[in-house]
Amino acid sequence: MTIPKPFFNVMKEFNIDQTLNLVSCDARELEQSSRYGGLFGIAFVTEGEGVLSCDDDSWHYDEQAIFLLSPGHHFHFKSFYRTNLLTIFFDPFRIAGAADQFNGFAGMFRAVRDLFSVPDFLRQKELRSETDRLAVTHLVRLIESELxxxxxNSRELVANSTALLVNLVKRNFSDGQSAETALPYNPETERVLADVKKMVHRNEHLTIQEIAVAMNMSQYNLNKLVIKGTGETLKAIISRYRSEAGKTKELDLQE
Known part of the structure; x- marks a missing residue:
């Protein structure tokens, strides 16, 4: 078996089945790269200390800090000394299609989708469990060693270690935050979702194509915008809005 060689320079990259993208590099390299700008990412600080800023927010970090990175937001690392990261990137469309039985990483992508379900696009996370923290530290080191x-057997080890990492992070980050208390999506996503909801509540039999035409967008671009903004497909969101509309009608009939 021939193992594909990752792109080595200072930045070490490894792609598995066009599904998982693992990157080990200096924080400044990742910041300056546009290659992964459209992907969701879980970043592990393996070395260094500094301040990570994005828009109007900033977080102090040191070794073993973990950040969730969402598409469309430029982040900046101000390192007190060299900062190294291991970042796992996930394609938005793969996350949205996590229920696909033919997707071998379906379970992992469901966990990633849950992690990013609350629209808090970038924030530092702390692991509640000391045992899980040690496990995550060792898994990150193992993956970096394989890269x-x-x-x-590197492919299998990296894939299995990544799946375990994601599930450990999800278990520790779940905070039970409800949709009512969740932070809002970005303004463009909020506007699009509001328009879609209004259309569906007026006519729950509208198709995705009809909604896209009404919004003067292609189905592809509309779905892509929704997935990037929410981590869900437009089909899933429309289904939820239809269910809401149906329940509203039932309540109206009962009164």
Whole structure:
């Protein structure tokens, strides 16, 4: 078996089945790269200390800090000394299609979708469990070691370690925040969702194509915008709005 060679320079990259993108590099390299700007990411600080800023927010970080990175937001690392990161990137369309039985990483992507379900696009996270914190530290080191020296079973080790990492992070980050108390989506996503909801409540039999035409957008671009903004497909959101509309009608009939 021949292991594909990742792109090595200072930045070490490894792609598995065009599904998982793992990147080990200096924080400034990741910040300056546009390659992963459209993907969701979980970033692990493996070395360094500094301040991460994005828009009007900033967080102090040190070794073992974890950040969730969402598409469309430029972040800036101000390092007190060299900061190294291991970042796992996930394609929005893969996350949205996590229920697909033919997706071998479906369970992992469902966990990622849950992690990003609350529209708090970038924030530092702390692991509540000390045991899980140690496990995450060792898994990150294992993955970085495999990226530096690929072997015959590296693909399987990296994929399994990544799946375990994601589930450990999800278990520790789940805060039970309800949709009512969640932070709002970005203004463009909020506007689009409001328009879609209004259309569906007026006519719950509208198709995605009809909604896209009414909004003067292609189905692809509309779905892409919704997935990037919410982590869900337009189909899933329309289904939820239809269910809401149906319940409203039932209540009206009962009165």
């Amino acid at each position: 530096s020296q690929l072997q015959e």
